[in-house]
Amino acid sequence: MKKVFLLFCLILVTGTFLQAQTTDVTFKVDMKIRIVTGSFHPGTDTVRVRGSFDGWGSGVDMTDGDNDSVYTATITSQPQNTAIFYKFFYTPSSWESDPNREMNTGTNATVVLDPYFFDSRSPYTKDSTSVTFNVDMQLPAQSAFHPSTDHVFVAGNFTGWGGGAIEMQDLDGDSIYTVTVDSLTSGNLLIYKFIYSATTAANGTWESPQEGDDYFLPDRNRIAGISDTGNVLSRYWNNTNPNVTTGNGNIFFEVDMSVLHEFGVFDPNVDSVQVRGSFNGWNDSEPPRSLLNQDPGNPDHWFLDVPFVNEVLNNKMHYKFYIKNGTGSTPYSNTGWEVSLDPSDAGNRDRPITFEGIDDQEAGLQYFDGIEPDWVIPQGTSVDCQFSVDMTYATLADSQGTRPLFNPATDSVFWLPQLPLYYAVHHYSWPGGYPRVLQLTDPDQDMIYTGTLTIAGPDFNGFLYNYAFSKNGTLTQEAGTQMDMRVRFLPQSGPRTFPASYIMPQDIWSNTAKPEESGPTVGVKDKGLLAITYKLSQNYPNPFNPSTKITFSIPEAGLVSLKVFNILGEEVATLLNNEMKTGVYEVDFNAANLSSGIYFYTIKANSFTATKKMMLIK
Numbered sequence: 001m002k003k004v005f006l007l008f009c010l011i012l013v014t015g016t017f018l019q020a021q022t023t024d025v026t027f028k029v030d031m032k033i034r035i036v037t038g039s040f041h042p043g044t045d046t047v048r049v050r051g052s053f054d055g056w057g058s059g060v061d062m063t064d065g066d067n068d069s070v071y072t073a074t075i076t077s078q079p080q081n082t083a084i085f086y087k088f089f090y091t092p093s094s095w096e097s098d099p100n101r102e103m104n105t106g107t108n109a110t111v112v113l114d115p116y117f118f119d120s121r122s123p124y125t126k127d128s129t130s131v132t133f134n135v136d137m138q139l140p141a142q143s144a145f146h147p148s149t150d151h152v153f154v155a156g157n158f159t160g161w162g163g164g165a166i167e168m169q170d171l172d173g174d175s176i177y178t179v180t181v182d183s184l185t186s187g188n189l190l191i192y193k194f195i196y197s198a199t200t201a202a203n204g205t206w207e208s209p210q211e212g213d214d215y216f217l218p219d220r221n222r223i224a225g226i227s228d229t230g231n232v233l234s235r236y237w238n239n240t241n242p243n244v245t246t247g248n249g250n251i252f253f254e255v256d257m258s259v260l261h262e263f264g265v266f267d268p269n270v271d272s273v274q275v276r277g278s279f280n281g282w283n284d285s286e287p288p289r290s291l292l293n294q295d296p297g298n299p300d301h302w303f304l305d306v307p308f309v310n311e312v313l314n315n316k317m318h319y320k321f322y323i324k325n326g327t328g329s330t331p332y333s334n335t336g337w338e339v340s341l342d343p344s345d346a347g348n349r350d351r352p353i354t355f356e357g358i359d360d361q362e363a364g365l366q367y368f369d370g371i372e373p374d375w376v377i378p379q380g381t382s383v384d385c386q387f388s389v390d391m392t393y394a395t396l397a398d399s400q401g402t403r404p405l406f407n408p409a410t411d412s413v414f415w416l417p418q419l420p421l422y423y424a425v426h427h428y429s430w431p432g433g434y435p436r437v438l439q440l441t442d443p444d445q446d447m448i449y450t451g452t453l454t455i456a457g458p459d460f461n462g463f464l465y466n467y468a469f470s471k472n473g474t475l476t477q478e479a480g481t482q483m484d485m486r487v488r489f490l491p492q493s494g495p496r497t498f499p500a501s502y503i504m505p506q507d508i509w510s511n512t513a514k515p516e517e518s519g520p521t522v523g524v525k526d527k528g529l530l531a532i533t534y535k536l537s538q539n540y541p542n543p544f545n546p547s548t549k550i551t552f553s554i555p556e557a558g559l560v561s562l563k564v565f566n567i568l569g570e571e572v573a574t575l576l577n578n579e580m581k582t583g584v585y586e587v588d589f590n591a592a593n594l595s596s597g598i599y600f601y602t603i604k605a606n607s608f609t610a611t612k613k614m615m616l617i618k
Contacts, residue, residue, distance in 0.1 A: 022077040023105040025053075028115035029062065029088045030124075032069045032189060033225050040090055040118075046479055046511070047071040051086025051100070053078060059089060070115045078105050088118055091479065091511075117225035124187035124227050131224075131231040132180045133168065135194045138242035139310065141175060144205070145196050152177040153201040156192030156221075158184060165201030168194075176234075186228040191221050194237060208281070209239040220281045246310045247357030255292065255321050255366045258300040258373055260332065263458060265424040266368075268299040270326035273368075275304055277319025277350075279311075284324070291324075313357045318350035321368055333420035333430040341370035341419070341462045341487055343574055354570075356595060364593025369421045370462070374495035377457035383490060384501040387415050388450040389440065389467050394509040395447075403511075404476050411469045413440045413449040416477065418485050419464040434468070434475060448506070461490045461498065467509060479511035491578065505579065524576060529584035531555045534608035539589070539601065543615040546592040550575070553584040554605045561604040562587060567597065575601075591616050 027049045034040035040047075042064065050059030053075050062071035078084065085100040096119045105111060114123030133154045141147055147170070155165035158181065168177035184190075197204025208220045224233055236242065253275045260266035273292045276282045284290040292302035320340070323332045340349050353363050367373075377383060391413060394406035406413075415438040417423065423430040426437075440449035466485045468477040478484075490502050531553035539548045554560060562576040572594060575587050591599075596618045602611040 021080050023080050023108060024074055024076045024110045025078055025084065025103070025105060026072060026074045026110070026112040027060075027062070027086070027088075028070055028072050028113055030070050030115045030117045030225070031064075031090070032117070033223060034090070034118050035069055036189070036223060039094070042069075044479065045091050047088065047090045049073050049075075049086055050089050051084055053084050053086070062088075080105050080107050088116075090118075091484070117227070120225055120227060124225070126185060126187045127228050128182075129184055129186045129226060129228055129231060130180055130182045131184055131190065131226060131233060132178060133192075133194075134176055134178045134232070134234040135168065136176050136234075136236045136242065137170075137196070138175045138237075139240055139246075140196065140205075140237050142242075143310065146198075147175070150196050150198050151201075151204075153195040153197070153204065154179060154181075154192055155195060155201055156190055158190060158192070162195070162202040165195060167201075184226055184231075186226050188226050190224045190226055190233075192224075193221055194235070207238045240310070240312055245313045247313050247355075248307075248309050249311070249355065249357045249361055250305050250307050250359055251353065251355070252303065252305050252360070252362045253292065253319075253366075254301065254303040254363070255368055256301060256373070257368050259371045259376060259460065260323075260368055260421070260424075261300050262373075262376065263421075263425050263460075265330070265332050265421070266323060267326070267329050268294065270329045271332075272324045272326065273302040274322040274324055275306070275319055276322050278317045279306065279308065279319070284322075308355060308357075311355050311357070313355060315355045316352055317355060318352055320350055321366070323368075332424050335420070335430070337420075338369045339418075339420055339464065341464060342366070343571075358595075361595075362593055369419065371421065371460050374492070375461040375489075376496055377455055377459045377461060377498060378496050379457050381496075381498060382454055382456040382500075383498050384452050384454050385490060386450060386452045386501070386503045387438065387440065387465075387507070388448055388504070389413070389415075389507040389509055390448055391442075391467075391469070391509050392447045394469060403479070404471055404474075406469045406476075406509075407471070408442065408445070408447065411471045413442075414438065414468050414470065414475075415440060415451060415453065415465060416468050417463065417465050419462070421460070422463075425459060434477070436470070436475075440467075455490075461492065463488045467507070478509060489578075525586045525588075527551075527584045527586055529553070531582050531584050534605060534610075536601075536603045536610040536612060538612055539614045543617045544591070545616065545618050546594075547588060547590045548614065550587045550589055550601060551584065552587075552603050552605075554580060554608075555582055556606055557581045558606045561602075563602055564589065564591075565600045565602065567599075572599070580605075 029047060031040050035042060047062040048059035049062060050056055060073045060075055062073040064071045082105050083102055084105060085102050087096045087100055089095050103113060114125060116123055137145055137152060152168045153165040154168060155161050159165055166179055166181060168179040170177045194207050195201045195204040209222055255273060257266050257273060261268055274284050274290045275292060276290055280286050280289040289306050292304040295301035321338045323336045325331050340351060391406055414436045416434050417437055420430050428435050438451045438453045440451035442449045464485050464487055466478045468475045486507060488504055490498055492498055533555060535553045537551040539550045541548055560576055560578060560580040563571055564573040566572050575589055594616060596616050598613060598615055600611050600613055
């Protein structure tokens with residue numbers, strides 16, 4: 001009996017010893033800066049910590065239970081005295097910059113790390129600290145700034161702004177002005193700007209920074225998180241590197257509002273249109289750079305020529321159109337912003353444009369929300385459109401079980417529109433609690449939920465949408481930003497001509513990026529020929545101005561993508577991105593909104609890929 005007792009004690013002690021060889025590590029990341037700069041959205045985006053602890057796999061979801069913008073996650077049972085390399089990450093695809101972070105688990109059973117600012121290397125501890133500001137004034141010295149007579153200041157929320165602005169010095173004459181400010185508190189946010197003046201800061205010229213790591217959209221201020229050590233903020237005036245090439249020029253913006261006018265959600269006699277972007281602070285504080293002019297001969301056509309001075313050449317900017325409702329007008333939505341179905345490279349579906357530094361650059365005629373007049377489903381026409389989604393992945397828990405799981409026995413599945421124009425046309429309040437427009441069912445119990453949406457004209461062809469399920473009355477949507485939502489279109493045989501019914505490609509429940517199509521193939525002609533092999537022909541005419549035709553053949557049905565790229569490899573047009581049956585096709589390409597030069601067009605169809613060169617001469 002004594003031997004048994006001793007053996008039991010040995011097992012107990014050994015088990016306790018083994019248990020003590022692991023550590024639970026709690027990670028924390030402060031997302032305040034990303035939130036206030038608009039790149040992270042707490043309501044829809046998710047934060048994860050990824051690292052060597054899971055082979056740099058999907059990582060662990062982080063949560064913010066007390067809504068203080070500090071997200072937390074704990075990984076358990078990590079070996080003691082072991083280095084862990086890791087980074088923070090947020091949807092859809094935003095990793096921290098290199099290098100990786102590193103920590104050692106040590107010998108304690110638990111380790112709780114201090115919170116870190118996303119993409120910053122130093123933890124903060126709410127201590128008194130200092131910040132050194134540096135600003136490179138080479139660029140303004142080429143124009144209005146005079147180093148021999150003017151003064152340079154920094155001002156912000158730590159100075160009470162202009163009244164307490166702090167003067168900076170350039171003691172070595174290298175055009176970099178500097179000052180160190182003491183008695184600031186680590187863990188806080190600095191909001192600031194640089195100023196130059198012949199007299200006082202209050203009477204000086206304030207910078208209006210271009211987009212950058214410290215760019216803060218409201219009032220075009222700068223923003224930075226203060227750590228407990230090592231706070232050195234080195235910036236260029238207006239975030240413009242003087243060593244890059246700058247130029248002057250104009251960009252001509254124009255937008256067609258006829259679709260919204262036809263649907264009764266825009267009144268050209270009362271309402272007006274603005275262009276808002278990174279070049280005017282995303283607001284209308286500078287009416288000459290935001291308020292579009294109405295064409296007297298066509299009240300649905302709006303335009304504005306915006307001048308740029310000392311803008312970086314080939315700088316990519318983003319913009320959107322905005323409806324300013326007049327007195328007595330029915331608001332298009334409670335925001336006024338468009339949510340374009342046009343392809344975008346920005347998280348909130350902004351429109352991109354690259355500054356060329358010429359007097360007559362054109363952004364090209366755009367359509368509000370990206371909906372073209374040819375895509376209107378006319379009065380008296382209806383289309384039965386079937387949507388379907390595989391809900392299998394909605395039944396699987398995420399790494400921390402933070403999202404509700406779908407239960408096919410009790411929960412209902414819905415198709416949800418996410419385009420403000422859809423809400424306006426159908427008289428829903430935006431977002432109005434997300435009306436359950438279409439319920440999907442699974443009669444075969446194979447986890448494929450299906451529903452048919454009858455679209456009766458007048459309506460439009462274009463869907464920005466996602467899926468959701470209702471559990472005890474609470475709606476759970478797929479996670480992600482507007483860029484993660486699906487874009488689909490009905491096929492068309494001609495302008496405003498649609499099939500009586502159509503089955504959309506099957507979707508899969510996903511909390512990451514989702515399929516996005518280009519607009520319908522109105523400009524695609526089926527030549528009625530038999531396709532023997534895959535082939536991409538040379539465009540004709542070539543060179544061309546401004547239109548040309550591209551012919552291709554596909555012997556097997558499938559998804560066909562036809563895109564145009566400039567010599568830098570940047571996509572400038574998507575001509576086709578649709579399921580196509582076997583055949584020979586001809587596509588019209590109009591390059592009226594592009595500059596002269598060499599372009600490449602690439603087709604992808606099943607396993608076939610081909611690229612050819614063409615030349616635009618204006």
